[in-house]
Amino acid sequence: MKPEFPESLPDFQRLFPDEGHCSAYLESVRWPNGFVCPYCGQQGEPYRITTRPGVLQCRECRRQINLTSGTVMERSHTPLCIWFWGAYLISSHTPGMSAVQFQRQLGLSRYETAFQMLHKLRAGMVRPDRDRIGAEWPIEMDETYVGGKTRGKGKGTHDMAIVVGAVEIRTSADEEPAKRWSHTYARPKKGKTYAGRLRLKEIPNRGAKALEAFTTENIEPGAFVTTDDFRGYDGLPALGYKLRQVTMAGDPEQAEKYLPMIHIVFGNLKAWILGIHHGVSQWHLQAYLNEFTFRFNRRFWPFSAFNSLLGIASHTEGPTYEGLYRGEYQHPSEAR
């Protein structure tokens, strides 16, 4: 089963109408080349129990395998199709969602169930991608001010947070992502540049120390990095980066001309934070930055986002024996 990611909730519900269809999907993600028993290694069709579609039984060792073990749905009494619909809502709605809205949309009787599901699904989004970018593509990096309330304090940048961002500048080829997902970002045309993976972090100040820490944490040494001529970046060549600094001479239009991609990202980020969350307190800002980054980095791969939320993205080989019994589900840290 290799379905296209559905464009609408009705399409989605047709694709995953019941426990049987959801179980079949879990099985196809975990064993794309057919069932292999995680206990004894036996290949081939397992026994199926019609009344329990989420459970498979090995023909050889007769042990039962629960399809949700190691996923976000493990040990939940909520039906799989409710989880699937919930993950679809979270992965396809740019705005994020409150627990009350989530409860209503999924027709859940208990608020606590909605709250727990939302919490577990969102945990897959707010966990940062940990690998470094820039090994294959050049990078644009800059800082911006985000959020904050200025009410009662006059004009200015009171309580605004400083966010540093780095984005890959990719050039599309034939094999580049074919599927358009987000309404915000059109499919890249062949030979055109487009934004690749993104990293965002709130930093306490624009000092060289903070900027260098972000850089070494998120960008591969040796990468080509374009920044403005701010002196905080001066130390990057000594850290192994190929730095190109654009002379701004105090002209903001220069920044948009020479650092176009990161400025588009910053513009979208600010619109998202302002429009959807009516500004966010700095306390939660990094979680929102991670959520924005999650959606941004997977905008061409909606099934990847969906699988990540359900905890089945890095689950293709099946859990190990210890994995099956390791207790509370943890979202695997994943890389893309």
Ligand SMILES: [Zn+2]
């Ligand atoms: Zn077996």
